[in-house]
Amino acid sequence: MSDCVEVFDSLWPPALAESWDSVGLAVGDPDAEVRSILLALDPMDAVIAEAVVLGADLVFNHHPLMLKPVKSVNAATLKGGAVHTLISNDIALFNAHTNADSARGGVSDVLISLMGIEGAQPLSPHDEADDSGRGSLPTGIGRVGDLDRPTPVRDLARRLAAQLPGTTTGVRIAGDPAASATRVAVCGGAGDSLFDEVRASGADVYVTADLRHHPATEALDAANRRESGLSLIDVSHWASETVWLSAAAEALETEFARRGFTVSLQHSAVNTDPWVERY
16 A cells, blocks of 8 residues: 555655645555555545445545545444445545646646647646656646647637536536637636636636636626636536546556556546536
């Protein structure tokens, strides 16, 4: 287990996590043996049950099980029940959250690469140096970069809809769908706290998830007053982040092989997007 944790921390350094976050080994014995890892976005009961059926030794999640402190791990409670199931089946639980958002090759790097942008820069640069061994590229939350050619916002939304997993909520545009965009900002997951950074970046369009009414309308008004013409593309939180799991698995396979470790990696088949129908 400790060797796996060392690999995780080398790829997604915990120092890159936001101060409010909870990352790392949440459940498990550091001395236990790990032969099989299940990768998933959310530590939901269905994912944990899947890990039991598959005989996984560790569940690697993006979202933390216990982001907020709990006062009890009573098996009758939601969090406590998950912890009891994991421990009783000798399954560990590890998560890389905002450290995986901030690190190079992380969630937002994968999201912006779907639009053909490589080498994007952090939208909100991290204060800490990147000690992941991947060079001196800056780290931080979100990404911003330039397209090869001006592209209508509508076409960018369609490109995302074609490449992201399909969801009930789909891909939505706020602003002018016909507007031409060259500079793109993204933030995987909920990103409406970064509108100041988006405006400062000079982005023509901002791609993120969980956009709320008031922050979105205020961002559009602010852009109109500055005549900057910002458009918004809102996607599913789950879809914007689950695409990272394949990149995470590839990075893990490479690093495990480099260190001579034999560990089986499996992708969860559970869709943890909470929205199932719309009318």
